[in-house]
Amino acid sequence: MPAVLVAVGAVCLLLSVGLCFLNTHEGNRAEGVQFFMHSYLTNYMYCLSFGLGALFFVLVQFLCRAGWSASVRRLAEIMASTLPLMAILFLPIIVMVLMTNSVSLYEWNTDKPEGLIAAKKGFLNGPFFAVRSLVYFLVFIGSAYFVYSNSRRQDESGDAKITLKIQAFSGPLIMLYALAISFASFDWVMSIDADWYSTIFGVIIFAGSMLAFFSLLAISCMLLQRNGKLVKYVTVENYHDIAKFMFGFVMFWAYVSFSQYLLYWYGDIPEETIWYQIRINTDNGWPYIAVILLFCHFVIPFLGLLSRHVRRHRTGLFFWACWLLIAHWIDLSFLILPNAGPVESMFLVGHLLGFIGMVSIFLAMLLLKSINVPLVAVRDPRVPEALSYHNIIV
Amino acid sequence: MAHKHKTKKEPAAPKSFGWMAEFVDEQQLLVAARKLRDSGYTKTDAFTPFPVHGIDEALGIKPTILPFIVLCAGMTGTCTALLLEWYTNAFDYPYIISGKPFASWPAFIPVSFELTILFSAFTTFLGMLALNGLPKFSNPVFTNPRFDRATNDRFFLYVDSKDRYYNRDAVHKLLKDTHPESLEEVLEDESSADIPQPIWMGITTLAIFSLIPLAAIYLIRESRSEEPRFHIFLDMDFQPKKKSQQTTTIFADGRVTRPQVAGTIARGQYAPTGSYYLGYDPEKVASLESAKATRFVTLGQPPAETAGSPEEGTPPAPQEPAPTAPAAEAKPTGTPATTPAPAAPTATEATPATEPAPAQPPAADAAKPADAAAPAAAPATATGEVNLDTLPWLTDFPEGVATEANMARGKQRFEIYCGACHGITGDGNGLVAGRAAELAQGYWTPPTSLHDAKIRQQPVGRIFHTITNGKGKMGGYSSQINAEDRWAIALYVRALQRSRNAKIEDVPEGERAALGNP
Numbered sequence: 001m002p003a004v005l006v007a008v009g010a011v012c013l014l015l016s017v018g019l020c021f022l023n024t025h026e027g028n029r030a031e032g033v034q035f036f037m038h039s040y041l042t043n044y045m046y047c048l049s050f051g052l053g054a055l056f057f058v059l060v061q062f063l064c065r066a067g068w069s070a071s072v073r074r075l076a077e078i079m080a081s082t083l084p085l086m087a088i089l090f091l092p093i094i095v096m097v098l099m100t101n102s103v104s105l106y107e108w109n110t111d112k113p114e115g116l117i118a119a120k121k122g123f124l125n126g127p128f129f130a131v132r133s134l135v136y137f138l139v140f141i142g143s144a145y146f147v148y149s150n151s152r153r154q155d156e157s158g159d160a161k162i163t164l165k166i167q168a169f170s171g172p173l174i175m176l177y178a179l180a181i182s183f184a185s186f187d188w189v190m191s192i193d194a195d196w197y198s199t200i201f202g203v204i205i206f207a208g209s210m211l212a213f214f215s216l217l218a219i220s221c222m223l224l225q226r227n228g229k230l231v232k233y234v235t236v237e238n239y240h241d242i243a244k245f246m247f248g249f250v251m252f253w254a255y256v257s258f259s260q261y262l263l264y265w266y267g268d269i270p271e272e273t274i275w276y277q278i279r280i281n282t283d284n285g286w287p288y289i290a291v292i293l294l295f296c297h298f299v300i301p302f303l304g305l306l307s308r309h310v311r312r313h314r315t316g317l318f319f320w321a322c323w324l325l326i327a328h329w330i331d332l333s334f335l336i337l338p339n340a341g342p343v344e345s346m347f348l349v350g351h352l353l354g355f356i357g358m359v360s361i362f363l364a365m366l367l368l369k370s371i372n373v374p375l376v377a378v379r380d381p382r383v384p385e386a387l388s389y390h391n392i393i394v
Numbered sequence: 395m396a397h398k399h400k401t402k403k404e405p406a407a408p409k410s411f412g413w414m415a416e417f418v419d420e421q422q423l424l425v426a427a428r429k430l431r432d433s434g435y436t437k438t439d440a441f442t443p444f445p446v447h448g449i450d451e452a453l454g455i456k457p458t459i460l461p462f463i464v465l466c467a468g469m470t471g472t473c474t475a476l477l478l479e480w481y482t483n484a485f486d487y488p489y490i491i492s493g494k495p496f497a498s499w500p501a502f503i504p505v506s507f508e509l510t511i512l513f514s515a516f517t518t519f520l521g522m523l524a525l526n527g528l529p530k531f532s533n534p535v536f537t538n539p540r541f542d543r544a545t546n547d548r549f550f551l552y553v554d555s556k557d558r559y560y561n562r563d564a565v566h567k568l569l570k571d572t573h574p575e576s577l578e579e580v581l582e583d584e585s586s587a588d589i590p591q592p593i594w595m596g597i598t599t600l601a602i603f604s605l606i607p608l609a610a611i612y613l614i615r616e617s618r619s620e621e622p623r624f625h626i627f628l629d630m631d632f633q634p635k636k637k638s639q640q641t642t643t644i645f646a647d648g649r650v651t652r653p654q655v656a657g658t659i660a661r662g663q664y665a666p667t668g669s670y671y672l673g674y675d676p677e678k679v680a681s682l683e684s685a686k687a688t689r690f691v692t693l694g695q696p697p698a699e700t701a702g703s704p705e706e707g708t709p710p711a712p713q714e715p716a717p718t719a720p721a722a723e724a725k726p727t728g729t730p731a732t733t734p735a736p737a738a739p740t741a742t743e744a745t746p747a748t749e750p751a752p753a754q755p756p757a758a759d760a761a762k763p764a765d766a767a768a769p770a771a772a773p774a775t776a777t778g779e780v781n782l783d784t785l786p787w788l789t790d791f792p793e794g795v796a797t798e799a800n801m802a803r804g805k806q807r808f809e810i811y812c813g814a815c816h817g818i819t820g821d822g823n824g825l826v827a828g829r830a831a832e833l834a835q836g837y838w839t840p841p842t843s844l845h846d847a848k849i850r851q852q853p854v855g856r857i858f859h860t861i862t863n864g865k866g867k868m869g870g871y872s873s874q875i876n877a878e879d880r881w882a883i884a885l886y887v888r889a890l891q892r893s894r895n896a897k898i899e900d901v902p903e904g905e906r907a908a909l910g911n912p
Contacts, residue, residue: 258503265500266492308461390447 005364012357013040019350030104031341037105038192038340039351041093042332043358045189046212048086049205049328050362052181053213054079055144056206059177062147062163062170067385068241071233074377075220077151079213080144082365087137089361093188094133097126108194116271117194124194132187139180143173151377158379181206192339196275200260204335207253212328214246215321222318224375233376236312237389243311246324250305253331254298278338286338293334297327329355409582411534412437412555413565414541415574416548420446423549426572427452430553433568437557441535441544463521464514471513475506531589534580552580662873670792671877673855673862678786788855795881804886807879811871812887820844820890839867850891857884 020036021029054076061069061076096102096109103110108117108124117124147166154162182202190201221234221242264272280290301320310316333351337343377383417423423440430438431454440449483489484496494501523529535541535552544550551574553565562579569577614624625631636642636650645652654660669675809818817824822843830838842849842865849857861880864870871880898906 258500262500262504266494268492306465308457388447390451 002364002368005360005367009357009360009364012353012360016040016350016354016357019346019353032347033102034104035337035340035343035347036350036354037093037096038336039347039354040358041105041188041192042329042336042351043354044086044089044093045205045336046329046332046355047089047358047362048083049209049212049332050079050216051081051083051086051144052140052206053209053211054217055083055140055147056174056177056181056210057213057217058147059143059170059174062167063174065167065382067382068238068389070380070382070386071230071376072217072221072238072242072386073380074151074373074375075217075224076213077144077148077377078370078373078375079216079366081148081369082362083137083144084141085365085368086362087141089358090133090137094130097129106191106194108191115195120194124191129187129191132183136180136184136187139176143177146173151380152373154377154379155374160381163381181209189335192336193275195271198260198264198272198275200256203256204253204260207249207256208328208331211246211249211253211324214242214249215324215328218242218246218317218321219325222314230375233383233387235387235389236314237391238386239314239317240308240312240391243305243317243320246320247302247305247311250298250301250324254302279334284343286334289330289334293327293331296323297331301327410555410562411580411582412553412557412560413562413569414535414538414578414580415551415569415572416540416543416576416578417551417572418548418575420449420549422572422574423551424448424452426551426569426574429568429572430551434559435553435557435565437554437560439552439554441541441550441552443545443547443549446549458525460518460521460525464517467517467521468510468514471509471511472506474513475509476502479505531593534582537581538578540576540578548575666877669788669855670881673857673859674785674787782856782859785856787853787859789853791854791881791885795885800878800882800885801889803879804882804884804889807875808883808886808890811875812883815841815868816844817841820887841868844887845891845894850895854884854888857887 016039017036020032020039022032057069057076058073058080060066061073093105096104097106101110106124106129108120109126113121122128146169150162150166153159185202185205186197189205190197218239221230221239224230225234261276264276267273278286280287301324304316304320304323305311310320337351415426417426420442423442423446427438427440427449431452436454438453440446440453442449479502480497483491483498488496490496491498535550540548541550551569553560553569555562566577623631638651640650641648642650665671667676808820812820813824814826815824816822817827820843822841824841827841831840844850852860858880860868861875861883862870862872862877875883892900898909901909
């Protein structure tokens with residue numbers, strides 16, 4: 001199954017390259033390459049965000065000694081352990097930055113930067129970018145591996161001290177994580193528009209990642225339970241809590257996205273508003289996406305998840321989880337693609353194919369990582385608490 | 395126990411409020427609670443030292459309607475904020491802030507968000523109190539001292555006698571079967587259910603005291619008095635500083651406004667002389683016309699030393715020549731450039747004074763040619779107006795101005811300071827001009843196009859002078875832009891002008907081919 005998925009993914013990605021490369025306006029190949037690179041980054045960040053969200057979730061559960069989540073935490077650990085494999089998919093970008101002077105993705109990746117970018121050359125240059133990316137991945141992969149391997153060891157020994165050990169490290173790790181995800185967002189995503197900057201950008205990426213992760217967690221639990229796994233371990237109370245997080249991060253995403261917008265709207269400084277200029281003040285369709293995001297990423301799911309009856313209702317929750325996964329993809333596309341220049345209709349097909357390809361590969365990683373692994377941290381001392389957990393009825 | 399069988403008619407008889415069972419752990423409590431629930435009792439309650447998972451479900455507590463109340467309150471908060479902001483900003487008192495529209499929805503959202511939270515939080519708290527029937531100053535369950543352990547290590551289950559299915563003996567039996575640690579009837583509390591008197595007195599006292607500030611404010615606002623206003627905060631009305639024309643004890647002479655310290659130049663009063671800062675050659679001016687010469691040269695000089703120093707309380711004013719006589723015949727032996735600039739400028743006679751204004755001790759008594767004496771003698775200069783067209787402007791840039799770096803600097807400064815009105819290309823069609831023309835208010839003077847023949851023919855010194863001192867509605871820029879940059883801008887303006895009228899000879903030999911036209 002993973003092999004099939006990888007094959008499907010690879011074929012889709014190749015098709016995506018092909019579509020972008022061949023269907024360019026007036027044979028302008030550079031345009032196609034530019035779009036494909038942006039599309040690749042979008043889909044890459046999409047799949048990476050599950051792992052990033054899962055890693056934060058796991059760390060924060062240990063940090064605050066949470067009992068309710070002990071039964072679903074292993075799933076999050078598995079998702080976080082896809083991060084090393086996802087790092088491999090980042091190699092094309094590293095190679096592009098190190099080996100070429102292509103500005104098809106990062107406009108600073110040139111020998112002759114001009115204007116503001118020239119002033120940022122000390123930070124935004126190929127080798128330093130690669131080194132920083134390495135550090136980010138070391139933090140992500142290191143934390144994920146540390147938690148996962150210790151948790152697996154607990155499966156064997158049942159030693160409660162292991163929980164205390166992860167707990168002790170989770171605080172420092174979460175600080176490293178916060179720095180890493182913030183700067184990774186700056187480098188990987190924000191620097192495609194190297195003139196522009198927003199200090200809250202990392203938080204926006206983080207909010208989207210958490211939302212995507214919780215949605216995927218809810219869907220995974222439901223699919224596993226339908227197939228007879230985890231039946232006794234994940235109760236409606238767990239779903240309710242996951243849904244509460246989804247609800248909260250819907251709000252949080254809107255909060256941070258609007259914070260960025262409000263400040264730039266109010267300041268009205270050209271070098272800051274340029275980012276919105278090409279997104280909501282043009283006639284190339286992106287303004288519609290902005291409105292769709294406002295409603296589909298915030299207003300509608302906010303109202304949809306407002307009721308506890310929906311949050312405790314399996315089908316309802318499944319629906320909103322799928323909805324938010326799609327909304328998250330649109331969100332990342334909105335963050336990245338407008339910088340890719342004009343969009344041909346066949347480019348969009350390419351983008352969709354790239355999405356299918358990347359998600360297939362991600363699912364393959366997920367399956368690969370969950371083979372022969374207990375889906376619940378069975379001997380975690382907090383599992384009984386999770387099973388007897390009830391939400392207070394309010 | 396004997397009391398229980400007494401009837402209600404006897405006032406002293408304690409009334410039964412229900413049964414209270416005590417358990418040693420929460421599992422027993424949950425079992426008993428489920429049993430009660432399954433028997434149909436609804437007016438039940440549990441008291442535990444910590445939150446017990448599942449107790450709501452075990453007691454059969456229905457979800458509360460509080461969330462819906464809070465939702466409504468939250469939406470009320472949102473609407474209140476939006477309405478308030480729209481009313482104040484866009485309707486009642488429209489005021490342009492940061493060039494934004496009156497009804498700026500993005501700016502309204504933070505306040506709406508906060509007010510939503512505020513209304514929701516208050517409603518949650520007050521609604522919780524109201525739905526629980528709180529505050530309640532007395533509860534019969536407290537009559538039993540055993541109940542104190544509900545906050546310590548015991549778990550209590552209570553069945554209220556007001557329950558629909560309440561039957562004293564049946565409930566007793568039911569609870570007895572759950573093997574409680576103890577099972578006792580809750581009897582009437584002898585204390586009154588009213589709010590205790592000290593609390594009433596406290597509330598009343600507070601209420602009365604809280605009226606005092608209000609009454610004071612009302613009194614101050616409504617009464618008339620000769621006395622200065624009563625100030626709680628002095629910050630704005632009485633500031634610890636002195637204003638001009640006031641007196642002080644800090645300095646011996648009692649003056650607040652200090653005379654300028656000798657040998658210093660006040661901020662903004664530094665007026666460097668020399669053609670580099672003036673745009674024209676002051677020495678040539680001197681050779682042209684004595685009157686103008688004196689005026690311009692003295693303008694460029696620091697105030698001359700006033701010999702008749704105001705030492706002995708002689709105020710400076712009397713030194714000014716009194717407008718005594720039209721004494722036009724008074725041959726000026728000395729040039730008038732002796733007193734500080736304002737008094738000097740209008741020398742009235744046409745006699746060429748070649749030596750430019752040596753500082754002479756003013757004769758305090760002298761009937762100087764007065765300002766008022768001038769009009770007939772020298773109409774052109776008496777008003778202080780200067781004919782700019784005849785000034786000896788610099789026609790070439792000063793040494794070191796015409797450089798490549800200065801051209802780039804001038805372009806940048808021009809686009810920052812001048813482009814807004816004159817346009818980036820100097821056509822007089824900048825953003826401000828366009829905006830003003832759009833408003834069509836009628837009193838807008840359009841900026842001059844720098845490509846006008848009139849402007850093109852102006853010497854560079856005059857362009858520099860215009861940048862420095864302004865022209866018409868345009869203000870001078872000497873305070874924002876230093877002289878080096880003003881020259882750089884003048885250089886760039888020249889380049890702009892030339893770009894419109896370039897000949898092929900102006901293009902370097904090597905680059906003519908690039909233009910395409912042979």
